[in-house]
Amino acid sequence: MPTPTATSILILAGGRGQRMGGRDKGLVDWRGQPLVAQVQAAVRALTDDLIISCNRNAERYAQWADQVVADEEPGFPGPLAGLLAGLAVARHDWVLLLPCDAPRIDAALALQLLTAAQASQGPVMARQGGYWQPLFTALPRQLLPALRQAWKDGERSPRGALLPLGLTGVDFAEDDARLANFNDPMALDAAP
Numbered sequence: 001m002p003t004p005t006a007t008s009i010l011i012l013a014g015g016r017g018q019r020m021g022g023r024d025k026g027l028v029d030w031r032g033q034p035l036v037a038q039v040q041a042a043v044r045a046l047t048d049d050l051i052i053s054c055n056r057n058a059e060r061y062a063q064w065a066d067q068v069v070a071d072e073e074p075g076f077p078g079p080l081a082g083l084l085a086g087l088a089v090a091r092h093d094w095v096l097l098l099p100c101d102a103p104r105i106d107a108a109l110a111l112q113l114l115t116a117a118q119a120s121q122g123p124v125m126a127r128q129g130g131y132w133q134p135l136f137t138a139l140p141r142q143l144l145p146a147l148r149q150a151w152k153d154g155e156r157s158p159r160g161a162l163l164p165l166g167l168t169g170v171d172f173a174e175d176d177a178r179l180a181n182f183n184d185p186m187a188l189d190a191a192p
Contacts, residue, residue, distance in 0.1 A: 005094060007114055008049040010086035011039055012079055012135060013061060013100035024057050026100030028182075035182060038103035040064040043110050049091040052100075053082035079135060080158050084151060087144040094118060097158070099135035101182045109178045113138040113170055122166040125159065129174030134158040136179060 013026035013036055026036035036052065044050060052065040062068050067089055071081040083097055096114055098105060109126075117124045117138035126136035137158060143165055150161035159167070172179055 005118060006092045007047055007094040007096055007138075008051060008086075008090035008092040008141070009043050009047045009096045009098065009110070010051045010053060010083065010090065011036060011065075011098050011100050012082045012086075013052055013054040024054075025182075026052075026054065027057060027060060028101075030103055030182065035103050036061065036100040037064055039098055039100055039105055042103075042105050042107060043096070043098065046096075046107060046110055046114075047092075051086045051089060053086050078156050080147070080151060080156050080161055083137075083158055084144070084147060087141055087147065090141050093141050095139055095141055097135060097137040097139070099181055102136075102178070102180060103182070104178045104180055105136075106178055109136075109172075116168065116170045120166075120168050122168060123162045124168045124170050125162065126172055126179060127169035128172045128176060128179050132159050132169070133172075133179055135181075137162070 027034045040050065050065050051067045051069060052061045053069050054061045055070050058068045058070065069085040069089055071085055073081060087095055094114065094117065096110055113124055113126065113136060123137060123139035123143060126133040146165055147161050155161045
């Protein structure tokens with residue numbers, strides 16, 4: 001697989017953590033480390049511009065990032081807001097979006113998404129078992145104005161905002177554990 005051109009990596013860690021009982025999900029430990037630390041370790045070597053989008057605990061997240069950003073609007077408006085904030089500060093022309101709660105991700109998956117995006121010259125998103133996985137996305141930074149317009153028009157979903165911009169799916173097996181999100185304490189406890 002060819003090495004993609006310089007890329008910024010954006011890890012989203014800005015949610016409320018409702019299913020984690022209000023805990024900041026990226027900072028929840030699994031196997032002795034915060035979830036975000038495990039995602040960061042998997043992709044750190046792929047970039048010199050690792051951005052974490054968080055809406056609380058920025059000082060803690062800073063240890064794993066080159067840049068820390070927060071949503072422009074208060075009230076935890078969702079992942080598209082985090083994507084917009086990250087794209088606004090990204091130093092490279094390509095951005096890989098990842099969730100903070102997928103500690104099994106590896107560099108091979110990240111490279112597969114980046115390579116597909118750069119080959120298509122447009123946004124790509126993981127699909128698993130026919131379902132879109134919107135927090136596993138690679139896209140050109142130049143889409144920021146169009147995504148801001150989608151936000152102004154009321155769109156709040158990354159998939160919804162990217163579909164009109166030529167979004168392509170990258171298919172992964174339904175049982176590919178690298179895409180597994182740990183959304184709640186039961187998922188953490190049940191994970192081998």
